[in-house]
């Protein structure tokens with residue numbers, strides 16, 4: 001199929017960027033979106049132009065590197081997939097596709113479609129850990145009984161790959177879905193209780209410091225999250241936060 | 249404490265609590281107003297009680313006004329903060345793909361409701377304050393019904409009120425349920441809460457609209 005692409009080009013963090021038009025032909029429906037980008041870049045390189053920079057690594061939906069705002073939605077129109085797993089058959093011949101970087105003040109553009117998501121790393125570092133030493137003295141998994149429901153919810157929360165689509169989708173560029181997943185992952189398990197109070201306080205403080213917006217419960221994040229992280233996590237984080245501040 | 253109020257979650261909670269308080273007030277306001285349709289004498293005596301009871305006048309009324317101000321100031325603050333969080337906008341942003349118009353435009357419905365509150369305060373509260381405290385008229389426990397019905401004689405006011413009630417319903421449709429999520433309530437009762445808040449969000453403004461239309465169509469003639 002033949003496609004018209006409108007892509008954000010920006011030389012570096014300091015430069016002003018702009019949307020540029022490209023056309024591309026010979027795209028197969030079985031290709032992934034990133035393969036389509038590879039084909040485009042091949043074309044550009046052959047023409048002696050600078051290829052378009054975009055983030056990617058695993059290309060199997062598990063690392064959270066790939067991003068891209070595609071036709072106004074993070075990871076494109078499909079649900080529960082990352083951009084690397086988005087198939088070109090979701091588009092039709094002759095379509096115009098608008099491709100932009102994830103936009104948030106806390107995610108500054110580094111070049112073209114690549115944004116700096118290290119704000120997420122700093123939120124994680126502020127509290128997304130346990131101090132119990134688990135290396136070298138691993139216990140039997142069943143020695144601490146954990147309710148099935150809690151174990152499941154912790155597991156689902158831990159499925160967050162830190163891609164940032166929640167921020168990109170949110171009209172407020174809020175990072176609450178990400179932060180709440182990281183808080184929940186520990187809050188639901190006995191091992192997470194030691195630092196529970198400081199964890200939620202520190203992670204929320206860091207989230208605010210990074211300049212993310214505030215959640216207004218539109219639910220856009222949950223819809224666009226490639227890992228199906230639920231809004232229940234935000235409610236849980238709010239509970240944890242309120243409890244932590246009442247405890248003082 | 250001031251540090252806590254800088255936190256995003258604390259601000260959300262303030263929005264939710266002040267919102268819930270206003271939602272509760274709305275219900276109480278409706279219960280009183282509907283008596284103007286079904287039992288004018290009751291309406292008169294309740295209105296008189298609300299107008300002259302010191303607890304209502306000097307404690308509840310200031311709390312209510314404070315509630316509106318807090319909700320509004322916090323809402324504007326959040327809107328500004330959230331605008332700053334995405335300084336470079338998308339060339340194409342498909343908000344409708346993942347969230348309802350109502351949930352994305354609380355600032356619009358909220359500001360319209362606020363503008364309506366201005367008119368509403370002018371219509372009833374300013375008049376009431378002048379009557380009681382400036383003109384220092386004597387107490388008259390029978391005046392409220394007629395005054396209220398009289399207000400809805402002009403079609404423009406009735407229409408403006410109805411428009412405001414539509415926007416109010418939209419604001420409540422998102423805000424009421426949303427405040428539970430903010431307070432951390434998201435569990436097996438949430439579907440029931442959602443249903444209840446939806447019914448409330450539609451029924452109460454509809455009821456207010458009914459009262460306005462009823463009085464418009466049934467003016468006092470003598």
Ligand code: SF4
Nearest residue numbers: 160161163164166225
């Ligand atoms: S919550 Fe979902 S959308 Fe947000 S970073 Fe995690 S995986 Fe990505």
Ligand code: FES
Nearest residue numbers: 057059064066084
């Ligand atoms: S490249 Fe790893 S999730 Fe897409």
